[in-house]
Every structure is written in structure tokens, then in C-alpha cells.
Amino acid sequence: MRLTLLVLCVYFVVPMGTSTVDDVNRLLARANSTNYNKRIRPLKNQTNAIEVKLGLILYSIQDFDQPKEALSTSVQLLVHWQDELLAWEKDEYGGIEEMLFPQDDIWKPDLRLNNSYKSFTGFGSADLSLWVSNDGNVSWFPIQALDSQCSVNTYKFPHDTQTCSLFFESAEHEPGAVEFKLVLERRLSYYMIHIFGPIIVVSILGPFTFLLPADKGDRISFANPILYELRHVDQR
Numbered sequence: 388m389r390l391t392l393l394v395l396c397v398y399f400v401v402p403m404g405t406s407t408v409d410d411v412n413r414l415l416a417r418a419n420s421t422n423y424n425k426r427i428r429p430l431k432n433q434t435n436a437i438e439v440k441l442g443l444i445l446y447s448i449q450d451f452d453q454p455k456e457a458l459s460t461s462v463q464l465l466v467h468w469q470d471e472l473l474a475w476e477k478d479e480y481g482g483i484e485e486m487l488f489p490q491d492d493i494w495k496p497d498l499r500l501n502n503s504y505k506s507f508t509g510f511g512s513a514d515l516s517l518w519v520s521n522d523g524n525v526s527w528f529p530i531q532a533l534d535s536q537c538s539v540n541t542y543k544f545p546h547d548t549q550t551c552s553l554f555f556e557s558a559e560h561e562p563g564a565v566e567f568k569l570v571l572e573r574r575l576s577y578y579m580i581h582i583f584g585p586i587i588v589v590s591i592l593g594p595f596t597f598l599l600p601a602d603k604g605d606r607i608s609f610a611n612p613i614l615y616e617l618r619h620v621d622q623r
């Protein structure tokens with residue numbers, strides 16, 4: 388019998404103040420107005436610096452290719468900044484306090500992963516929206532698969548720990564990067580069971596080949612699996 392599971396999801400799109408369709412439209416149109424240019428840093432005084440806060444959630448490590456020194460991770464970035472030019476008086480827009488703007492409609496920091504292993508194509512996507520509150524706070528939460536370079540030092544193998552960094556920098560502005568460090572510790576038990584254990588057992592068995600009579604085929608059929616085992620240990 389096949390079990391069919393029906394999941395019913397109900398979304399409530401919360402009303403925003405006493406706003407009307409017209410209020411929402413006028414607000415969205417602010418980003419497209421001639422007063423707003425997404426290529427200009429959203430500061431009234433352009434001599435000031437814009438503060439971008441960056442956080443990171445590590446969801447998983449997909450792969451750590453040690454010969455290639457490439458680490459593949461799945462992360463979510465938490466990016467916050469203040470957009471002074473998008474901020475609005477909520478009373479002029481029917482009390483709307485927060486609004487979602489498509490990511491490509493407004494200014495956002497040109498963040499890059501500077502130690503990317505592959506060519507880097509930017510964060511987020513066109514169908515991702517950013518939360519903007521009426522005081523201009525913007526929140527951007529792109530989820531991303533990252534491939535970063537991580538130099539491997541196996542001097543202490545198999546007791547080694549590897550430290551991999553994710554360097555984020557803003558391409559267009561002052562130099563300076565934010566670094567997130569991931570410390571990876573090798574699990575010794577894995578290598579004992581899958582690498583060293585078989586090598587030791589196989590090395591002990593090896594000399595016993597000479598106890599078998601040379602004129603029968605047994606020596607070969609005994610030694611072959613041993614050689615096979617040794618050759619394939621490195622593929623684990």
C-alpha cells in the first residue's frame with residue numbers, strides 16, 4: 388500500500404499598517420525613481436564610509452579535496468547595512484514599516500569571496516529579495532555554495548588540523564577583508580580502521596606466502612588479494 392502524505396501549507400501575508408495597494412506601489416517605485424541610483428552608495432554625505440555588517444552560518448561541508456586544496460561549503464551570509472536614500476516616513480506610506488525589495492533593484496555591497504577556487508559570480512540571485520525597514524536598515528541573506536582555496540599542511544598527518552579561511556571583500560571600495568576561519572580536525576579512528584589497520588594486517592600476512600608450496604597455484608591465489616588490498620588502500 389502506498390502511503391500518501393498530504394502536507395497543507397497555509398501562508399498568511401501579513402497586512403502592513405493600513406496601507407493600500409497604492410502605498411505599496413509608491414514605495415516599491417522609490418527604488419526605481421530618478422532620485423535613487425543603485426550604483427551610488429546610499430549615503431546622503433558621500434564622504435562618509437558605509438558600514439556593512441557581515442555574518443555567516445555554515446550549513447555543511449560538501450567536500451574537502453585535499454590534493455586540489457579546495458573546500459566546498461554551503462553557507463548563508465547575513466549582511467546588514469543602512470540605506471539612507473531608501474528610508475521613508477512610514478506615515479506617508481500608510482504605516483508600512485518593512486518592505487521586500489528585489490535584490491537587483493537597490494544598492495548592495497559588491498561582496499566577493501577573494502579566495503574562491505572557481506571563478507566567482509556574485510552572491511544571491513535576481514529572485515532573492517531584501518528586507519528593508521523604514522529607517523533604511525537593509526538585511527540580505529543569500530544562501531550560497533562556496534568553493535574556496537585552503538592550503539593543506541599534512542606535516543602532522545594523521546593528527547593534523549586544517550584551518551581554512553573564507554575571505555570576503557568588497558570589490559569596489561577600500562581594501563580590507565573579513566575572514567571566517569573553519570578549523571577541521573582529522574578523525575584518527577577513520578584512518579586506523581580504513582588505512583593503517585588493513586596495511587598492518589596485510590603486511591603480516593605477506594611473508595606467509597612463502598610457507599605455501601611453490602609448485603601449486605596456491606601461492607598466487609593467496610598473494611593476489613594481498614597485493615590488491617595494498618593497491619587500493621590509497622583510494623579510500
Ligand SMILES: *[C@@H]1O[C@H](CO)[C@@H](O)[C@H](O)[C@H]1NC(C)=O
Pocket residue numbers: 415416418419492
Ligand atoms: C524597477 O525597474 C526594473 C528595471 O528597470 C524593473 O524590472 C522592475 O520591475 C521595476 N520595479 C518596480 C517596483 O517598478
Ligand SMILES: *[C@@H]1O[C@H](CO)[C@@H](O)[C@H](O)[C@H]1NC(C)=O
Pocket residue numbers: 432433434435
Ligand atoms: C560630510 O562628512 C564629512 C566628514 O564626516 C564632513 O567633514 C562634511 O562636512 C560633511 N558634509 C556635509 C555636506 O554634511
Ligand SMILES: *[C@@H]1O[C@H](CO)[C@@H](O)[C@H](O)[C@H]1NC(C)=O
Pocket residue numbers: 501502554556563564
Ligand atoms: C584575500 O584577502 C586577504 C586579506 O586581505 C589577503 O591576505 C589574501 O591574500 C587575499 N587573497 C587573494 C587571493 O587575493
Ligand SMILES: *[C@@H]1O[C@H](CO)[C@@H](O)[C@H](O)[C@H]1NC(C)=O
Pocket residue numbers: 520522524
Ligand atoms: C536599524 O539598525 C540600527 C543599527 O544597527 C538599530 O539600532 C535599529 O534598531 C535598527 N532598526 C530596526 C527597525 O531594526
